[in-house]
Amino acid sequence: MIQAIPNAPAVELIGVSKRYGLATVIDNVSLTIPRGTTLGLIGPNGAGKSTTIRMLMGILAPTVGRVRVLGIDVATDAVQIRRRIGYVPERHDIYPWMTLGEVIGFTRPFYETWDDSFCREMIDLFELDLRKKVKQLSKGMLVKLGLLLAVSHRPELLILDEPTTGLDPIVHEDFLDGVLRSICDGHCTVLFSSHNLGDIGRLADSVCILRQGRIMVQRGIEDLLASAKRVRAVLTDGHLPRWVPERTLWQQVQRREWLLTIDGFSPDVAEQIKAENPVESIEVFDLSLADLFRDYILGERAHR
């Protein structure tokens, strides 16, 4: 029996890198998810989201660094961890010849904490027909079944890998409902990767933006929206910007218009832009998560 650290964060990655030959897929990532919170993992395709998740699941081993889940080192006891977490993969491999009732009956004995009444609640919420065979299910129904199987044992940590990709709006809403019931009823921690920033805004307390295997930012969403602002300055004819604030994520000059996205913005920063540059006027705008995501990704590309 391996001793777990009590009250440890639900997830801890410490200096984790993953290399395949010369290719670095994850580059020195450190990430902590406190218990009872929900983290949204976002990034372009190939940024390392699925690799990160598969290292948490013990499916992949890191080349360097430590991965701890619920206070337990994944390298030492992945089996114990698997019993206490729920996982919804991007692609489901549930036995196609079984009926839904059989799949549930087959999965249940693996978990001491299986909650029949919660399982029933999910069956009703998702309107699943237990007599149907898995191979007869639509994509939406299959995704719902996957979530049901991942949450019915009341996991301490729920991991979702791009779960809502390709769902119709009604199934999508049912799915969010299912995830929320799992969050509301226990003290469940959730990690989910998604391209859907609306889902991130609804479900996540904090967000982690990955790009090319590195973390661009990990922060509470409210904090991020309060701190990062877009500035539009009108340049004096025939002049270019001279001074750019230190925490500029992205900028663009087009004719007289100079646009900047600045993290850690304050009125002092605006004053300094005015004092140090040939600008006629300055306006400050709030940004949405989608704007910020774009600026973090595009801004980094521009620096290369």
Add this chain to the structure above:
Amino acid sequence: MTQRIEPDSHVPVYLQIVERLRSAIAAGVYQPGEALPSLRALATHLKVNPNTVQRAYEELDRQGLVKSHRGVGMFVARRGAQSARDRAEDSAQTALVQAVTAAAAAGLSTSRIRELFEASLDQVFVAEGGRP
């Protein structure tokens, strides 16, 4: 309370919830002494994380609109409706100041801005058979 939450707005989700509940309290949907919905109920209804609803309730508490009774829930404060209306006045004024600033920046005269304001009042209240 039919207006949907915009999860990808520049306004944080918790502030959208604060605004919604503030206007519901001002309008008397929830009266002083009455309980607000539980975290779970409101979170699943709006399809948002319960931590976000909690954050909105804390903000309403800070603004004096609601009082929390530990273990029981959130209740509209005695002067909750009045505070909610005061807050509404504040945010209306902020919005008007913003609009006037933009109009002035575009070179409109004071008298032209006043005309536009009067026209807006007429436009909004025409459906209700003239201004109150």
